[in-house]
Amino acid sequence: MNTFSEENYLKAIFRLSQMPDNKKISTSAIAEALGNNPASVVDMIRKLTDKQLIEYDKKKGVKLTPQGQKDAIQIVRKHRLWEVFLLEKLEYRWDEIHDIAEELEHIKYHDLADRLEKFLGFPEYDPHGDPIPKANGKMAKSFSASLADGKVGGSYRVAAVRDTSSEFLKYLHKLQINIGTQIKIIEQIAFDHSLIISIDNGEATTVSSKFGENILIS
Amino acid sequence: MNTFSEENYLKAIFRLSQMPDNKKISTSAIAEALGNNPASVVDMIRKLTDKQLIEYDKKKGVKLTPQGQKDAIQIVRKHRLWEVFLLEKLEYRWDEIHDIAEELEHIKYHDLADRLEKFLGFPEYDPHGDPIPKANGKMAKSFSASLADGKVGGSYRVAAVRDTSSEFLKYLHKLQINIGTQIKIIEQIAFDHSLIISIDNGEATTVSSKFGENILIS
């Protein structure tokens, strides 16, 4: 059984491994993701290596072993299921659920995820558009194309968000963007790749390139 | 904000303070309740005293301060609400819910207990018959009379259980005793205070005095 902290590391490593850019997962990348000091990450890399949950190679960085991957996916599964619960049953807002789920995901009990999944009606995606892993670890592919990859003139459906911070979600709320919202790219500014978009055929709005990179489309 | 461990101490002290026997809450009683070493309890008594959550007097033992009481009740509230959730929504068995709720009770987020309470339809009692504290900290009185206090020939309704261990609950399950079950005391054995009872007018069964002390009646 893994500790709370080990689980957070596994989850962070898993998240980084799912990134489309496929960069090497370095000590500093993990430190950054968790808001910890790189020296602490070195400690934990040693620990998780001893537990055979990850493999570490100075050149290639960190990689989850099959068991590490399995453990990580179970945490992600619980996280996403709890998010559905919090939004649908307890009626929390989009921007509130992530932090609560960060705590709930660590609750360990035989069957808990399975029963929760059943109670929620076997949802496929969480409220941020991320696929929910099944009990056997299988999950639908994550959306990977971002609005920043879209073409000028193209119209896209918001399928998921990459950033789940409450700052970003509050901003989306302000712009009235949700999963399923249709966004048309009117223009891209050459200077800084800002996007001029129309939300659900509304009037033109300008958003940054960083914004565009965090909206995933289908 | 209190740590996981501090919360467990507060809860244990609260539970001991609710005991009908009104014994002094000693270092060793707390150690026993938590399965910790008395030396560890001494450490924590110091810490909680510094935080002004308890008062400690060698002679009188430990007592919760108003703030400590408030904090403890909020944990108990969450524990009992989650137990209702686990039983009613996730369909866990009576004897399984306590352990899961021990973890869930520590989840902290603004409003969480209130939303859960609303979602569950404002239950008054948890599945073990213990009253669920309201948001303001008020709660119905716990049942305190036990079957062991009953009279021979008397018939009583099971209102709550004192012991919530899975061993006890599994035993109750085997005897088909639930909240609401009617129990008649047929005879009390003078030697060791064992009870001969009839469950829902079924055939006579013998139970120990310890058993009788853990069934609360109304």
Place this chain on the structure above:
DNA sequence: TTATAAAATTAGGTTTGCCTAATTTTATAA
């Protein structure tokens, strides 16, 4: 190639929450 910057690691330290063993205090019974 070499200077510099960035990343990784080591060394040593802190806090939390436990522990054991030894000692002191308090209660109980002969």
Place this chain on the structure above:
DNA sequence: TTATAAAATTAGGCAAACCTAATTTTATAA
């Protein structure tokens, strides 16, 4: 009252998971 048992406390230690500061390794750019 005094011996003994029980309870409480102190002293010292340990593991987990962090940290800072210093150092070493690796990458990057002039």
